[in-house]
Every structure is written in C-alpha cells, then in structure tokens.
Amino acid sequence: MADVKLTKVVKRYGDVETIHGIDLDIKDGEFVVFVGPSGCGKSTLLRMVAGLEEITEGELHIDNECVTSVAASRRGVAMVFQSYALYPHMTVRENMGFGLKMAKTDKDEIKRRVDESAKILQLEPLLDRKPKALSGGQRQRVAIGRTIVRNPKVFLFDEPLSNLDAELRVKMRVEIAKLHSQLKNTMIYVTHDQVEAMTMADKIVVLRGGNIEQVGSPIELYLNPVNEFVAGFIGSPRMNFFECDVISQTSSSLRLRLPCSTEVELDADVSASPGMSKVKLGIRPEHLQEDHQGKVKIGVDVDVVEHLGGATYIYARYAGDNELIVQAGGLSPVRRGHHCDISFDLDQCHLFDCNGLSLRAAQPIPLQTEVSVQELVLG
Amino acid sequence: MKHLRKLGAYLFLLLIGYVFLFPLLFMIMSSFKPEQVIFADLYSIRAILPVGDLTLDNYRQVFEKSDVLLYFRNSILITSATVILGLFVNSLLAFTLSRMRWSGRKYILAAVVALMIIPIEAIVVPLLLLVSKLPTIGWEQGGFVLMGSWLNSLEVQILPFVANSFFIFLFYQFFRDIPKDFDEAAELDGATPFQIYRHIIVPMSGPVFATVAILHFLLMWNQYIWPIMAVQGEDARPVMPGIQIFFGRQTSWGEIMAYASFVTLPVLAVFLAFQKKFVSSLAGAGIKG
C-alpha cells in the first residue's frame, strides 16, 4: 500500500514552466481527484506521477521510495487512459495480460490473474473479443481491468469517463467508487468535471495555471473555498458573484451596500486588510430562495426559467446587469418576464477581497460528509 | 436520355481501356503465337485474343537461348531481400522519428524529407565508384577474406536500396497518427521501445507495411539503370537487363514477347492479387508525399 508524496515538483518545457512547484501529500488508500479547467496542468501532474513526463525539478515519492527518475513501469503505478489505449490487435485477455507478458510472467500465472481481475469487473464473457467488438462501457471496464491485473500500488485515471455518454458516465462513476472501496488502493483521478470530483473524491486538489488552489475534502471545498476561483469552480450551477461597496469595516465585520442599495452587515475576517472599498459577495444558487424566508431580500427580473422536474433554474438579472442563477424547487411558479423577490441568509454568503481571497471564517464541517455531499450539491 | 449517356460513357471507357490494355494483352497473346501468326493477327482484334495455333515454342526458345531462369532467381533474391530488410530498417527509423523524443530528431526528419528529392539517377555514377572500392567479405579456404569489389554481386543490388527516405517518410506519417496513448500504456506495462515497436506499433500498421512492401517490390523488380552499370557478368544479372540484352540480339518477336511476358508475370500476379490494396496504397502514398 502506498503513500504518494510530491515535493516542489516543477515541469518545464524549454523555457516555459507549466507546473510551478507542487507540494502534495496523498495518504495510502485515498481517492484523490485532480480537478481544474483545461490547461491547468492536472494531466501533466498525473503523467509525471506515472512517469510518462519527466519531472524537471522536485521529487516524487511513492511508498516512501524516491521514484523521481525511475522508469514508469517500475513505479508500481497503473493508468487508465482517456482513450483507454486498448491494443486493437489483441483480445481482451491479451490486452489485460500484456504487462505481465512484458514482465516475463509465467503463462499460467498470467491466466490466473487475468481471470481474477476479469471476475472483479464481470469481464469473463468478453475475454476473447477484440476491443472493436466492445461497447464504450465495456472498453472502459477492460481498461480498468488491465490496471488491476498488474496489482499496482497506485491507480491513475486520466479523464476516464469523458468518452462515455451521460448515463454511462454516472454508472461507471459508481463502479469506480465501488472498486475503490473493494481494493482500497491509492487512486489518483483527473477530471475537468467538478461533479465527478465532488462525488468520488476523498480529497480534491483544485489546480489552476500549474498551481494548487486548494486541497480538501469535497465538503470542505464546498463550504470553505479559499478563493473566488475555487468557489466558482466547485458547485453546480456556478456560484453567483456581485460586487458590493464597503461602507465601513471593523476587524471582524463589514458593512456593505449591495448593488440594489440594500445595506447589510456580515462577519468577516478583515483584520489583515483595512481600508477596502469594494468586495465581492458570493452566494450559491441553491442558497437563494424564491420564498421570503431569508433575511435579505433582493428584487430580480427573470430572463429564462429551466424546469428540470426536481429543481428549477431561474436565470435572472439583478440591479442592472448582474446575472444571477437561482435554484428553486421543482414546482416553482416563476415565469419568464416576471419581477420577483429573492431572499437569502447572510450566513451562507461568501466574501472575497479584490485579490479573490476569501474573507470569511471557515465554517465547521459536518461529520457525516459522505451523505451530505450529495445533498448539498444536488439539492 | 440518361441511359444513352450511360452507354456513351461506357463506350468511351471501353475505347480508352483498349488503348491502355492493348500492348499488355498483345504481348501476352503474341508470346504464344508463331512469328507468322503474330503478323497475320496484328491488324485485327485477333492480336489480343488467344486464338489460332497456340504454342509454347517461344518460351522453349527463350529458356534455351538465354539464362533467364538464373536472372529470374537473381531478381527474386534481390527483390525479396531488399523488401524484407527495407520494411524492417525503414520502419525502425520512422518509429524513432515519430514516437520517441530525442535531441536531433527534428534535424534527422528534415534531412530524410530533403533526401526524398534526390533521384537515384543523380547518384548512380559516383555510387558506382563507391561500390567498386568497397570490399566484400567472402568465404575462402575455411576463413573469411576480404575480396575485390562489390561489383557483379547480388549485394550491390540489395544494400544500396534498403534504406529509402520516401518509405521512411510513409512509415513516419502513418506512425505519427497512431495515438500516443498506446505507447504510454505499453511503457507503463514495462515494454521497452523495441517491444513497443514489435508488439504494439507493427501489428497496428498493417496497411502502411503493405503499401511500402508493394512499392518497394515494384521498384526493385523493375531495376534497370543500376544493374546495367554495376553488374557486367551474367551470374548476378537480374531480369530487366537480361531482357534488354536479349532484345538487342534481334531475335524473333515471338520470343521477345515470351521473355517480356515471363518477367512481367510476378508483378502482374502480385498486382492482380492485391489489386485493390495496390491502387489504394499508391494513391495514399501520392497524396501524403
């Protein structure tokens, strides 16, 4: 079993630096998700762990062993590729056993281990087929099966679900989560899809521009994003932001004027940043209510209403050009063109200074995270 | 109206097809006819039909008068050796160019592309001097000895034509378009670069290997300018210089046609067997080149 430790890892192509000194500790058996927009370096980072990209500077330890310049095949890692990379000229069995064959493993042993992993993933009936004769989901399973055969210390997944349709993606998500609870190996999973990250991860690593923005459990990132980027990236639909003028500030609170001129007062950790004139207020769509139970009320003009059955997304304009999304109940009576009042609680607001850093004190994280993630994210 | 146009199209195609097929058919049919019959049939459609008293006399004469079987054997040896070595050597370089990262890769690739423009004609004369100075390793009295020059040997017709920049480029283009994930998956599986080549890339590249094999086969079987220079004696002579010398002797036309048919046979057989592959591979090679 294996810890993974990255120390000041840097990637440079010629003069261009794409990864700027990453420090990260991954505990044995953790399911870690690297998430971020395209070009953030998440795939590069994964490939550096795999040994497919050279580590320009810094160190990588797997299972307390420095593997910075050890060949990929000797790091004890296995990877599921976005394209699956199943060899088209080999049967499923040959695909799964290729690594063992390269390691000159005994034929009977190969057969035994392939059969064993095939059983885990219910691939037995497919073993003699070629990849061409498999469906997308089956290929995905073979790609995973191939990694299991090698019995690696660490599993790596590079956007493994992005080639599947939406329905299958949800199904495979669950299968991978199950697999993790069954095998209990360390797994690193790269995706650009924050829903995947939220639902699967023990720990999420949010990356942007080759830097780590925040590391934490899904619920931690959801409740206490350290900056505007993480706040906007985690959660769906996206958090609403609008700029507010600062009227006055003490060391632990701010008095703000909302765009609609309403004045509010919030607790905020502003001792380090005196004399601010503007801050950004963030509020998640699911925390805006179309009834009037919240403390603060604002008036909005409704542009578009999307009825999803279980929930209703209301796209509205607030105080001029501030665009706003409200997640309301499934049977919301609001219609396009309406003017209506929306309310929210100040406790659920996020505040960011002009550099995008969070100004609010961290909220306590509920203990039963596994249950509440789904509830919080999906309403 | 539409049918009429279609009929017209077919008639036109048949006429053009006749023009393109006549010499080949005429050659084959005439090879089975006595001299008088060839001339008697020449001006009618009978010229390309297997009619009249067909005979194998022409072939018998050719085998008697010329050592055509030896030339044929030489051509087979030269062609197959070159093609097999070429497939291996050219695809290996293309593999390192397309699928491995190494310093100098770009320069080598540019050089290979630049070399494609040098036609063989531009170098045959100095190449002749070069090979005349190269020693061969022979087996004599129980030991290896260095012997005279490469001239008049089979290897002088093989080795210079194994590496070919155009074929390297064809391989390069095909390999380049195979997703890199396969190599990386294999690398994680512990395969060495050569194992990746052998177990992953080669099995996935059937089409380009077929293309290059076919083109190389054509090139080698029809070699002419080089063997007439580098091979004076009969022992290592291939078929094309052989038929040219036979033609120069002013023997009967029937025999010449028999000789011509005989040396065309292998290409024709390969062509008809792999007709579809042949055509698509050449077209593909052209477009990419």
Place this chain on the structure above:
Amino acid sequence: MNANTSVNSSDTLTVSSGRPSEPQRPPRKRYVFLMSAPALLGLFMFLVLPFLMALGMSFTDQRLLSPNATEWVGLRNYDRLLNISWLVQEPVSDAAGNLKQTADGELVYPRLRSVLRNDPEYKDFKEYTHWSFDNKRVVLLAKDPSFIQSIINTLLFVILVVPIQCGTALGLALLINQKLRGIFLFRTVFFSPVVTSIVVVSIVWSFLYHKDLGLFNHYLSAMSFGLIGPVDWLGDPDWAMPSIVLMSAWQAAGVQMLIFLAGLQGISGDLYEAAELDGAGPWGKFVNVTLPGLKNTTIFVVISTTIQAFGLFTQVDVMTRGGPQGSTSTVMYHAVTKGFREQDIAYGSAISVIFFLAILAIALLQKRFFDKREDA
C-alpha cells in the same frame, strides 16, 4: 527513508531507492541509436556519401579504373560541359572579290575545323549548330556539343511529357470518378501499364512503332487512306523524341491518375451541392470547385512528374540508344555514357551535380510559381 536525497536540478537528479538497487534497463538513448542507425547508415552510405563524392569528384579527373593518380582539375569538367561560344564567318571570296559558290549556288565558308584549330581561343570547341543570314554564317560552339544537345532534348521531353501525362491523368481520374457499375475494373486497366516494367513497355512499343510492320503506321495509313506514308517513328530524328514522350505518358499516367482520384474524392460533396444551388453548371463546378480543390494535388503531381521526367534514361537506352543523330540523348543518358561506358567518372559526376541542381531549382521554381498563383 532515503539516505541520499536527490538534488533539485534537472540534470543531476539521482535515483535514490529504499530498496537495494535494481538492475537498470538500457537507457532510451541506446534504443534510439540502435533502432535508427541501420536506416541512417544506409541513407548516408548510399545517398549522401555518393552525392558528396559526386560533388568532390566533379573537380577531379577521376576515372573508374585507372592506374593514374587522380588530380584536381578545378572547374575543367564544368567548363567542358557548359562553355558555349560562337563565331561569325564571312563567306569566302575569290581574288576578284566575288563570293564563291558551290554548284548548287550555296555560299562557301572557311573550313570550320581549321579555323577552330588555329585559334587558341576556340581550341577545344566543336560546332553545335549554325545559322546563316545576310551572307554571314553564325556558328554556335560548345566544348561538348552532345551535352548541350542532351540538355535541349531533356527539356523538350519534360516540356512535352509533363502536360500530356498530367492532363491524361486528370482526364482518366475524372472518368473513373463517375458513379458507374464496374468502374473499378477500368481503374485497374488504366493502371496496368504502371506495374509493367518500363523496359518491357519500351520493347513492346518498339514493335508497335516499327516502320514497316508497326501498328501505328498501319492505323495512320488506314485513317488517311494511304496518303500519309509510313513514318519511321524511332528512326527519324524529328519523331524519335515525341514517340518516346507518348509512350512514357501512357506508361506512367496511371500513378498520377490515382493521386488525382484521391484528390477528387477528398473534395467535399457539400461544395458541389453549394455550387449547384448557386446555379453552376458542370463546367462551372469543374472550374470553381474541382480545380481549386485539386490545387495541392496538382502541385505535387506536376513537381514529381517533372523530377521524374528529368531522369529519362531507360526508354532511351532500350529504344534508341540516344539516336538517331543524338536526337534522344538525355542528360542522364549522357552521364551514363560518359561516366560508365567511357569510364570518365569525374565527368559523369559533374553531369550528376548539374542534373541535381537543375532538379532542385525547378522544384523550387514550380513551388513558388504555384504559391504565387494562389496569392493572385
């Protein structure tokens, strides 16, 4: 954990391992070297080296098999190949000042050979050709007149064969691009000459071109009701090269046809439909969709056909041996005659160098020409 921690620098990273050191596999570099060396060695030995040798030897008097030591001769070979001059001769007049005339009434000029021999400036020159006008005779001189003629013959071949071959190929490609049942059969037929060796084709066509028995003269006579007499296709200096052109275009057009066909099939059908909606007829579609769509294909076809045409050798060697009267001798034929048959490797190398430079120049010129046309 690790006893020796690695240093943070790309080139001094050391592997430190908790386990006892594992056997290291050979580094990638060795694989690159081993896998690329055979082909690179082949290309260098048999393409680059001969080419450099040609360059070097063209400044010497190297012979294929010669007891004499090779010497540097500077530009002598090039001078011999390319030096052209001319002189103007006055007609010979008798003592009375009247112009001498032959019995047929032609003017008499001084004997050229003695003129050249006596003038050191013209010592190595020979007559290439001459024109007369205004009672004067202009004589074009070259040190190797047959090379000059070979250049002109080669250019003539290229100028004739490139448009004929490419045009035929485009026509054939358009023909077999039709949606007709069994069209692939015709594709095979049109392509069959390509797989036939040019040596074999040349021999068979020699028969068809035969003056007395050949098919061409038979059809010619039949179609003209006997008015046009038999032409000695390969024996007449005026007809020998065009005859070779025709055969060469016929033999090789199949390759270009396939390339054009692939180009045609690469043009999106949407473009034709769009043109049709815009009211274009068949000709309009050909000019506005097909031709522009084939631009890159055409560049490739024309350049490759040109380069190939410059190397004309086999047909000439088999059919005419450069004759009659040198009318089919080409640059390559001359190079092989001099460099191999006459064993003057140095001279043959100089021809090879000129040949390569010409090909390079023409390839670059054609590319520029096509690029410009696109800008216009």
